[in-house]
Amino acid sequence: MDKILVIDDERSIRNSLKDILSFEDFDVDTAEDGIKAIEMIKKNNYRIALCDIKMPNMDGIEVLEKCIPIAPETSFVMISGHGNIDTAVECIKKGAFDFIEKPIDLNRLLITIRNAKERGNLIQEKKVLKKKISEIETIVGSSDKISHVLDICDKVANTDARVLITGDNGTGKELIAKRLHKNSERNQQPFIEVNCAAIPSELIESELFGHEKGAFTSANKLRKGKLEQANNGTIFLDEIGDMSSSAQAKVLRALQENCITRVGGDKQIKINVRVIAATNKNLQKEIQKGNFREDLYHRLSVILIHVPPLNERKEDIPELCNHFIKEISKSYGKAPMEISEEATKKLQEKEWTGNIRELRNVIERLLILSDKKITKEDVIKFA
Numbered sequence: 001m002d003k004i005l006v007i008d009d010e011r012s013i014r015n016s017l018k019d020i021l022s023f024e025d026f027d028v029d030t031a032e033d034g035i036k037a038i039e040m041i042k043k044n045n046y047r048i049a050l051c052d053i054k055m056p057n058m059d060g061i062e063v064l065e066k067c068i069p070i071a072p073e074t075s076f077v078m079i080s081g082h083g084n085i086d087t088a089v090e091c092i093k094k095g096a097f098d099f100i101e102k103p104i105d106l107n108r109l110l111i112t113i114r115n116a117k118e119r120g121n122l123i124q125e126k127k128v129l130k131k132k133i134s135e136i137e138t139i140v141g142s143s144d145k146i147s148h149v150l151d152i153c154d155k156v157a158n159t160d161a162r163v164l165i166t167g168d169n170g171t172g173k174e175l176i177a178k179r180l181h182k183n184s185e186r187n188q189q190p191f192i193e194v195n196c197a198a199i200p201s202e203l204i205e206s207e208l209f210g211h212e213k214g215a216f217t218s219a220n221k222l223r224k225g226k227l228e229q230a231n232n233g234t235i236f237l238d239e240i241g242d243m244s245s246s247a248q249a250k251v252l253r254a255l256q257e258n259c260i261t262r263v264g265g266d267k268q269i270k271i272n273v274r275v276i277a278a279t280n281k282n283l284q285k286e287i288q289k290g291n292f293r294e295d296l297y298h299r300l301s302v303i304l305i306h307v308p309p310l311n312e313r314k315e316d317i318p319e320l321c322n323h324f325i326k327e328i329s330k331s332y333g334k335a336p337m338e339i340s341e342e343a344t345k346k347l348q349e350k351e352w353t354g355n356i357r358e359l360r361n362v363i364e365r366l367l368i369l370s371d372k373k374i375t376k377e378d379v380i381k382f383a
Contacts, residue, residue, distance in 0.1 A: 034058030075116035141316035157183035167307030170357030189233030215264020241281035
């Protein structure tokens with residue numbers, strides 16, 4: 001049952017609101033002043049607080065200001081018989097969910113409470129999703145090689161230095177990029193991913209820089225590119241070794257001047273973007289072949305991070321197996337299956353050309369096809 005706190009110095013209003021909201025199946029507490037309300041909010045998890053503005057000792061706006069930092073998930077609905085537009089705007093600016101004038105319209109109040117409940121539900125769902133994503137995106141392993149990679153990550157994350165991540169497919173380059181962004185001061189700003197290998201060469205410039213309306217046949221409206229969308233945040237250019245020569249030239253210019261021009265336009269747009277790039281190619285060899293610009297390579301590779309293949313960090317396989325067993329079992333709604341020590345050793349003997357991605361797929365297959373426990377025989381048969 002959702003808890004609501006009614007804060008008002010008039011007993012008749014407190015009791016009336018408590019009766020109405022209790023009838024609507026809410027668990028309602030009351031407070032006659034702001035000081036008592038703050039103490040109650042510290043001790044209880046209220047979904048909604050209905051707070052009068054004009055009260056002795058401490059007015060409602062001061063209560064709001066003190067409570068927002070200690071109870072950010074509580075939706076405050078401010079109530080006043082002396083309200084005006086300026087008061088309402090001030091309340092909203094300070095973090096209130098809504099403002100209602102006295103005498104209170106019951107229908108308006110119930111609609112506002114319903115909307116505040118939905119807001120709370122969305123906040124909870126967002127927290128759950130973020131927790132799930134963080135669990136999925138965990139970099140697992142404690143071998144010397146992966147520890148070295150994570151140590152470099154943590155040293156450079158809180159800078160704006162450009163990073164080039166190299167490594168085979170399936171080694172976790174994207175997770176490294178996300179870790180760099182998450183641990184940076186830009187972590188509240190956008191993290192925009194671009195898979196350069198998945199976008200046709202004729203569309204990559206429009207994808208990165210955007211286009212003006214009418215720039216080409218199908219350009220029916222103005223479109224912001226990924227670099228513009230990532231402004232003040234981070235852009236992750238995955239598989240940058242597959243980027244076309246013309247796009248490379250434009251990216252180089254954008255990095256040099258910190259501004260872009262949309263396709264079909266001439267206006268220069270200032271951007272503040274941290275660039276993280278990744279590739280499974282040897283860019284030094286691509287430079288020698290004339291497929292990649294050397295000047296762009298030097299712009300991108302202020303910090304070089306090489307993610308080792310799984311075959312070079314097989315001591316991490318037991319830890320990775322346990323992690324994937326828990327993750328996959330949870331997604332299936334099942335209890336984690338035990339894996340024998342012999343089975344784990346057998347997995348360590350295998351050559352992993354597909355790296356971490358291949359190991360995860362094998363673990364999922366074993367969980368589906370094994371009986372009660374993953375054994376060495378199961379690994380021989382199904383892996």
